[in-house]
Amino acid sequence: MKEFIKQLPKAELHLHIEGSLEPELMFKLAKKNSIEIPYKTVEEVKEAYNFTNLQSFLDIYYAGAKVLITKEDFYALTWDYILKCKENNIIHAEIFFDPQTHTQRGIAFKTVISGIKEALVDAKKEFGISSEIIMCFLRHLSEKEAFETLEQSLDFKEDIIGVGLDSSELGNPPKKFEKVFNKAKEYGYKLVAHAGEEADVSYINEALNLLHIERIDHGVQAIHSETLMQRLKEKQIPLTVCPNSNIELKVFDSYKEHNIKKLLDYGLNITVNSDDPAYFKGYLNQNFFNLIENLPLEKKDIITLVKNSFKASFLSEELKNEYL
Ligand code: HPA
Numbered sequence: 001m002k003e004f005i006k007q008l009p010k011a012e013l014h015l016h017i018e019g020s021l022e023p024e025l026m027f028k029l030a031k032k033n034s035i036e037i038p039y040k041t042v043e044e045v046k047e048a049y050n051f052t053n054l055q056s057f058l059d060i061y062y063a064g065a066k067v068l069i070t071k072e073d074f075y076a077l078t079w080d081y082i083l084k085c086k087e088n089n090i091i092h093a094e095i096f097f098d099p100q101t102h103t104q105r106g107i108a109f110k111t112v113i114s115g116i117k118e119a120l121v122d123a124k125k126e127f128g129i130s131s132e133i134i135m136c137f138l139r140h141l142s143e144k145e146a147f148e149t150l151e152q153s154l155d156f157k158e159d160i161i162g163v164g165l166d167s168s169e170l171g172n173p174p175k176k177f178e179k180v181f182n183k184a185k186e187y188g189y190k191l192v193a194h195a196g197e198e199a200d201v202s203y204i205n206e207a208l209n210l211l212h213i214e215r216i217d218h219g220v221q222a223i224h225s226e227t228l229m230q231r232l233k234e235k236q237i238p239l240t241v242c243p244n245s246n247i248e249l250k251v252f253d254s255y256k257e258h259n260i261k262k263l264l265d266y267g268l269n270i271t272v273n274s275d276d277p278a279y280f281k282g283y284l285n286q287n288f289f290n291l292i293e294n295l296p297l298e299k300k301d302i303i304t305l306v307k308n309s310f311k312a313s314f315l316s317e318e319l320k321n322e323y324l
């Protein structure tokens with residue numbers, strides 16, 4: 001089964017590029033850019049990656065991102081992820097980045113997006129890997145700051161397919177960004193949002209009803225509402241589920257308790273993704289391996305999950321048909 005998973009061409013739809021920053025590159029960039037990081041060795045970093053919830057991860061994730069300064073740094077970060085795509089047989093990736101994590105430190109929007117974009121252009125040239133970029137608003141920041149970020153993005157609109165919403169979920173419900181998302185839609189952006197990772201189903205309902213998103217990131221809490229489950233099934237609204245992330249951030253106590261098989265058996269459009277693989281112990285294939293080792297997933301389930309990753313993507317209908 002592992003060999004079968006490895007050789008399947010896959011799409012990844014929930015991947016934060018800042019979450020693919022491996023400790024080795026973090027040290028290299030910290031040294032080059034004279035940025036202090038609170039670790040002496042790679043082992044020390046790995047010990048620090050011991051999370052109790054989403055916020056305990058975010059604190060460390062934002063601290064790590066401070067080593068990224070130049071366009072070349074963002075290129076190196078993205079290129080390293082592309083090499084992992086090659087290893088994991090990911091042939092299409094829709095990549096999140098958090099502009100505010102960088103602009104708040106005085107790094108220009110252009111520096112960030114151009115480093116990421118150049119690596120993705122090279123990925124297409126070198127390996128034939130296709131990709132899209134989605135920019136996420138940090139939901140712990142204000143609506144005003146999200147609007148400023150939306151306006152800044154317009155100069156780079158041809159490189160950004162959509163907008164998303166991430167960071168601290170509890171206490172920052174989707175409705176806080178209703179106006180921003182409506183404006184983003186007017187500008188022609190596709191819309192996704194993290195919802196129902198830690199917070200309850202009301203966040204998923206709001207994301208659908210007020211933000212009008214096309215895809216839900218995480219969404220595993222949907223299981224607690226029969227009405228919502230019916231709606232997700234009927235409309236085949238995709239959920240980008242991230243198993244390793246859910247275990248590392250204690251959304252579920254163990255892989256055996258993860259609800260992905262239940263969501264899939266109900267008939268929802270479920271995909272498997274790695275979220276922040278450098279922090280959550282593994283890239284996409286490892287997420288699948290952890291699932292098959294702990295849940296009664298059959299070969300046909302794996303095929304469905306992988307087909308869903310293309311169906312749920314923002315690829316053209318023509319390209320989807322080619323991959324499916
Ligand atoms: N949830 C919220 N914010 C994030 C995540 C996540 O899983 N990963 C990176 N930022």
Ligand code: ZN
Pocket residue numbers: 014016166194217275
């Ligand atoms: Zn995420």
